[in-house]
Amino acid sequence: MRRVGVRVFILLSFILAACGGLPGGAAGSGQPNVVATFSVLGNMVQTVAGDNFKVHVLVGPDGDTHTYEPIAADGVALAQADLIFENGLGFETWLNKLYTASGSKAKRVVVTSGVTPGKIAIGSEAGATDPHAWQDVTYSMAMVAVIRDTLAAQDPAHAAAYQANAAAYLKQLQDLDTYIQQQSSSLPADRRRLVTNHDSLGYFAKRYGFTVIGDALGAVSTEASEPSAAEIARLIDEVKSSGVPAIFTENIENAAVINQVAQEAGVKVAPPLYTDALGQPGTPGETYLKMMRYNIDTIVTALK
Numbered sequence: 001m002r003r004v005g006v007r008v009f010i011l012l013s014f015i016l017a018a019c020g021g022l023p024g025g026a027a028g029s030g031q032p033n034v035v036a037t038f039s040v041l042g043n044m045v046q047t048v049a050g051d052n053f054k055v056h057v058l059v060g061p062d063g064d065t066h067t068y069e070p071i072a073a074d075g076v077a078l079a080q081a082d083l084i085f086e087n088g089l090g091f092e093t094w095l096n097k098l099y100t101a102s103g104s105k106a107k108r109v110v111v112t113s114g115v116t117p118g119k120i121a122i123g124s125e126a127g128a129t130d131p132h133a134w135q136d137v138t139y140s141m142a143m144v145a146v147i148r149d150t151l152a153a154q155d156p157a158h159a160a161a162y163q164a165n166a167a168a169y170l171k172q173l174q175d176l177d178t179y180i181q182q183q184s185s186s187l188p189a190d191r192r193r194l195v196t197n198h199d200s201l202g203y204f205a206k207r208y209g210f211t212v213i214g215d216a217l218g219a220v221s222t223e224a225s226e227p228s229a230a231e232i233a234r235l236i237d238e239v240k241s242s243g244v245p246a247i248f249t250e251n252i253e254n255a256a257v258i259n260q261v262a263q264e265a266g267v268k269v270a271p272p273l274y275t276d277a278l279g280q281p282g283t284p285g286e287t288y289l290k291m292m293r294y295n296i297d298t299i300v301t302a303l304k
Contacts, residue, residue, distance in 0.1 A: 032082040032154045033106075037092045038065045039278040040134050041111065041143075043288045045085050048147045050165045052158050056081070061278045061286075062251050070094055075102035083154055085147065088112045091131035109150050111143040118202050121212055132276070135204035137177040137292060141170055176289055177207075180296045184208040191303045195239055195247040197258040200275040208296075213242050227257060239265035246270045246302035251279055270302035 031053045036042035042057035049055060056077050059065045065087075078084060079102045086092055088110035099108070118130040133139040148166035152159035184192065192210040194201055205212050227235075239247060239261060247262055249255040249272045262269045273295045279285030284294040 031158070032151070033080055034083045034085065034151075035077050035081040035106070036085045037087060037095060038276070039063065040276075040288055040291075041085055041087055043278060044111075044140065044144055044169075045147050045151075047169050048144060048151060048162055048166050050161055052155070052161060059277070061280045063277050065091055065276060066093070068092075068094060070098045074098060078102040078104040078106060081106040083150065084108045085150075086110055087131055087133070089115070089117055089131035089133065090129050107150075107154075109146065111146045112139070113146060114142045115139050118206065120199055121202055130199075130202045132200045133203055134288070135201055135275070136207040137173055137180065138207065139203065140288065141173045141177075144169055144173065172289055176292055179293065180208055183296045183300050184210065187300055187303055190243075193242055193244050193303075194299070195235070195242070195244060195261075196273070196275075197249050197255065198275065200250065204295075210299075213238055213244070232257065232261060235261050236265045239267060244303065248273050248299070248302070250275045251277060251285060268302070271298050273298060 033056070034045060034049065034053065035056045035058065036045045037057075038059040039057055039061050042055050046055045058070070058074050058077065059068050075098060078099055081104060084099070084104070084106045086095060086108060089112050112131075112133050115133045118133070120126050120128045120130050134143065144166055148162050151162045155162070189209070194205060194210050194212050196212070199212065201210070201212055204210065244267060246268045247258055247265075248270050249258050251272045251274050255269065255272070259269055274285030274291035275295075278287065278291060285291035
């Protein structure tokens with residue numbers, strides 16, 4: 001059962017809590033129990049944490065955080081947590097209710113506190129806050145700094161380890177940002193145009209010199225809905241007039257609509273990008289570093 005009444009939810013939480021704690025820091029160890037709301041953020045937190053503890057992630061690989069429906073075990077995780085890392089910017093719309101129902105006293109840390117919010121550019125949600133800040137690697141670097149400082153303050157005994165892990169990770173992220181810029185620059189400016197089935201690449205486009213010219217679903221908060229025939233027809237016309245050779249799907253989305261648009265517009269569908277979630281272990285998107293490198297390589301190959 002996906003939806004649980006608040007009273008039943010809390011009762012189940014207490015029952016599950018009695019059966020054991022989070023797989024994170026051990027009770028009495030001084031190490032924090034840490035929850036991250038979704039897989040991309042969880043990977044960042046785990047990289048900074050290193051071997052000191054395991055991070056509990058609520059929305060795992062290939063999961064859609066926008067439309068996620070919490071389960072009772074999520075309430076247990078929050079109730080037992082010391083820290084909750086969240087993206088913010090309206091991404092986890094279900095988190096406030098879950099946090100209240102769980103009775104959690106954990107400190108909530110919004111990792112995008114230093115991000116200049118972007119806006120959704122297209123569709124019925126145009127003008128709303130865009131939560132996908134991790135698509136700009138420089139913003140991810142700022143998130144890592146927040147994670148580092150929070151863990152060091154919460155667990156001073158391992159502060160040096162968190163600082164060292166973060167320093168190494170930040171160097172990798174800087175190299176990644178440079179690589180994406182170089183790969184983007186290899187495309188002529190008139191080829192740096194993106195059509196996706198979800199408006200998640202606004203920060204990416206701004207940082208790396210692309211233009212988002214359309215999305216097949218029309219809004220960031222309505223991934224589960226189907227676009228109208230008129231919206232599909234509009235997008236087909238946009239794709240035809242833009243001259244793009246390929247359009248893109250994502251690992252969290254059903255590709256049926258984008259496949260229809262591609263067929264009728266006479267373009268190809270590129271391999272799915274990893275946008276709102278990591279891929280499963282063993283895939284090219286199993287970590288944030290790998291997913292971003294895979295994405296830019298896939299985009300450049302498809303648009304050349």
